[in-house]
Amino acid sequence: MADAKTEKQKVKEITDKLEEGLKELFESEKYKNYLSTMSKFHNYSFNNTLLIALQRPGATLVAEGYQAWERNFNRHVNKGDRNLYPCPCPV
Numbered sequence: 001m002a003d004a005k006t007e008k009q010k011v012k013e014i015t016d017k018l019e020e021g022l023k024e025l026f027e028s029e030k031y032k033n034y035l036s037t038m039s040k041f042h043n044y045s046f047n048n049t050l051l052i053a054l055q056r057p058g059a060t061l062v063a064e065g066y067q068a069w070e071r072n073f074n075r076h077v078n079k080g081d082r083n084l085y086p087c088p089c090p091v
Contacts, residue, residue, distance in 0.1 A: 033057050 025031055037053035040060060044052070052059050069075040 034053045038049050
């Protein structure tokens with residue numbers, strides 16, 4: 001009988017911790033920022049949306065791939081170049 005009560009207490013403690021953790025997550029500023037980014041880029045995968053949110057939370061437009069940059073913005077990339085800075089394009 002004591003073991004059953006202990007198990008119930010353990011389950012209650014775990015459930016309470018989980019509920020508190022979820023509450024903190026959903027009320028956090030980072031989650032709100034992610035949702036804001038997700039609302040602008042709803043066609044993107046979870047991972048890509050997360051990367052956009054982390055790298056440029058205020059982004060409103062993302063060009064995908066070399067050809068898109070060349071065609072839309074007349075921008076070219078040299079072989080071996082890396083994107084180290086945010087896009088200089090107007091947002």
